[in-house]
Amino acid sequence: AQSVSQHNHHVILSEAASLELGCNYSYGGTVNLFWYVQYPGQHLQLLLKYFSGDPLVKGIKGFEAEFIKSKFSFNLRKPSVQWSDTAEYFCAVNTLDNYGQNFVFGPGTRLSVLP
């Protein structure tokens, strides 16, 4: 079965620090990859997604992620975080099998940005 792991449970950074959140998945076939964000008190929303093409994808609010197929990874990055980036970040993998779509989410990484 597919699985998604996220390297860090809780990351604490100061404003302007660079961010990289790790995400690895286990599935040998074609995958579609997503990062979702959940700001405090809000519901999950899409940050960025990768389906095909350029493995470096850019999302909203200055976030980007790089798909490295050989490493089964889809790490999220931002060069300079802001206090407003404090949120929970979820990596997700979508695959297609005989039953249709199969979305698997990682356990999430909580990001706290100190002002």
Next chain:
Amino acid sequence: GAGVSQSPSNKVTEKGKDVELRCDPISGHTALYWYRQSLGQGLEFLIYFQGNSAPDKSGLPSDRFSAERTGGSVSTLTIQRTQQEDSAVYLCASSLVGGGGGTDTQYFGPGTRLTVL
């Protein structure tokens, strides 16, 4: 509607009671998903609907949990004889196409916070 809506937003119930949680997906979305998010945990997949049928029920934690979707739109998640470990936020999401290619983006509702006393 403009987004996925869920009702109620909060539900407090006593152990042993049945509860029904409702999800209204984005109009025209054929795929609908239910997840559970427990305190400090990630998202746990429960069930997925493609139209009115549920090709994947593997995530339902026990036979106390069931879900249905009628008219290809509204879905109801029912938990019978609730237990304290059922306390969680239940999230619903919908996507446009569903089974076609796995490229769908899911749009999430605000969730229903269930507390079982």
